Amino acid sequence: MDLTLVVQGVVSGLLFGGVYSLMAVGLTLIFGVMRVVNFAHGDMMVWGMYLAYMFATRAGVDPYLSFIVCAAALFGLGVLVQRGLVDRIIEAPHEMQILLMLGVALVLENVALVAFGPEPTRVRSPLASATIWLGPVFVDVARLVTFLVAVALTSALWIFLFRTDLGRTIRAAADNTYGALVIGTDVRQVYAIAFGIGAACVGAAGALVSPILPFQPPTGLSLSVASFNIVIIGGMGSLLGAFVGGLLVSLAESLGAVFLKPSLKELFSFSLLILILLFRPAGLFGRRSA
Amino acid sequence: MRWALAGALVALVALPAVLSSYALTLFILIFFYGFLGQAWNIVGGYAGQLSAGHAAFVGVGGYTAAMLSIELGLTPWVGMLAGGVLAALLGAIIGYLGFRFGLRGFYFVLLTVAFAEICRIAVSNIDALGGPLGLYITFTGNPRQFQFQDGRVYYYIALALMLVATLTAWAIERRRFGVYLAAIREDEAAAEALGVNAFKYKMLAMVVSSFLTGLGGTFYAFYLFSLQPNTLFGIPLSVEIIIRPIVGGAGTLMGPILGSFILTPLAEISRLYLGQGGLHGAHLIAYGLLLIGVVLFLPEGAYPRLRRALARRADGAR
């Protein structure tokens, strides 16, 4: 086995992991605060990608700049979905939530299908074609920048959640909704913001990844599966778990691609999901199981 | 109520005499998806275990019967049963893993989706099964090969399948099996404390449901003369399977049937007016909106609401 290929796979995997981490952090935040599983997570990310695509093709804005706008747009979508839909069934049995988010996923994916067509696309960015040497391996500048921005965003989120008042309020509501209500927190607003931030995470992640990953509407499902993989491994509701899990799963998938036929990559992801479901539903860092 | 159902049944049996061939096709689809929905209903509605991967059973059933017919010349009438059994085996595996490992709610949904996708990708990559292009059934029109010149035979078979599934659900509903499933759905731990072996009954529901769904696979394969892994194992088919009972009323006897009578014509109309191919997505958008609408406004489905409205009308008339 060619060692450089393996090392290349490791480096690639770790760099891509930044995006996976950001994606997973968004999902786990939504679950941690509201106990809602966002089945539309991957499809929201695909919309982040298509928005970046539109900015690039219509306005000539590079995704490494437009990701901020994509994040903001998805934030709005998240708040809308939460306020308009999820909020109404927050007390309902879990099956209802699942079906609701499945419905949202269906709508998002197929509106994208009708709007953009089924062909895979990619965003062109000048950074995407540049590569540099980092020791014995090639590193895509795009991947590197993506990684750095993703880590920066995750850190910013961390600071927000642990060092600001609003962030603390969100974490308090996640830990103890009743207690938060008692001290006068507007829990509904906290939920909306949390969902918005979760969606913004994938909005940014989508934009950042649009130059390096070809995408089409059905990609949403594989991204959702990857998110679930990460979050279940790392522990539902644990931010640290999501971050570490993102790097781990990306690494695993990247090494999987090195050793397996490319068309079997998805098979590998789904098999991983099953194993994770069976053996680690509480996760490495998880505090609670659903 | 019984008289209305009996009357409806007689009407359905007599209907082909007056239907155009297009309308005939429509009814075949209504019955077929009603059948699949009712089969799903046993585990997804009555037992409350949401499976979003039931297409896997259609695929296993269909491919088994098709391969047995193509390779061994085995009549699909027997192949259908073989397909059902293999589908039930898959169902038992998924059920065992899910229920033994305590996977509930969305974890179980994920498990079912993962299995269905694995089947789809695996079959796509196995050339002996036709790979991504799938299998084709040569048209012979021979009834022994489950092929009929006359569309009306398909109509009666589809109707019969729907009745079989409904009778199965009815039989379950009125016995201990059905009561226990309802208790498990409401509160599994409380049911356990009352002597209900939740694992056993969930497994039974899963096996029955997947067996029936597997039978449907054979019908699908030999009615359409082709099988593709993306169609037969894919998520769109799983969505088609679950949307009718959910809209019609999961966990009720008439829910899946009502749901199919409402949604199948709508789906066909949207397919006609919005075209094939890329815009195929459009009717899935409608499904997504419907799911959202049902969850928000009609969580128990159309049938219970309808039944209450009719009961109130009857009371008012007295």
Next chain:
Amino acid sequence: MSLLAARGLSKSFGGLQAVAGLDLAVARGEMLGLIGPNGAGKPTVFNLLSGFLAPDGGEIVLDGRSIVGLPPHAICRLGLARTFQIVRPFPRMTVVENVRVGALARYPRAGEALARAHEVVARVGLGTRARLPAGALTLADRKRLELARALATGPALLLLDEVMAGLNPTEIEAIILLLRGIHESGVSILLIEHNMRAVMALSQRIVVLSFGERIAEGAPADIANHPKVVEAYLGEEYVRAAPA
């Protein structure tokens, strides 16, 4: 031979020892009260006895048969039924349908089970509300329903988890009468209770738990002034202040 005998029962969660080497026995036909301050481990004991938790150590023998490691449904069918402290009715079923689920453990035919369920429903005083959906009941009625469901399984031993919690004095009186009736019909009862009046009135014998261990056992009158019991509930200072 006791109907139920637990010996050396232990259970810990992480670092916390919830139950430590507990010996507990319920004689046939007895009504035994289990009391103790919060955190004493009483709910854990119930979960261990009814199969919802597996003990770390010790044995549990029901009617001569070891039941450690058996799932809750099997233990129920062997004659041990339990209620939950926070009642868990099947909300979308009617009262009598709820009870029928329990009755099916004893009468597998759905029609017969329904008939038996009606009997039990009448016996606990819910006859007039038999066809109401369980979700529409008051708390007191839900407690009766919880009781009826467990009773319908035809248990030899009934484990009652704080059945009086949340009830007003009138309701409590009514439940006390009901429990006496059930006891008199031959069902042995082990009850966890915080309501001292109810426990003293009902129990023939009382076991007191503190920090997962048995600290006292005896007739109600003996327990009331037992220094260890006072200490457990009120703390050391009160032991000295309590009348001898």
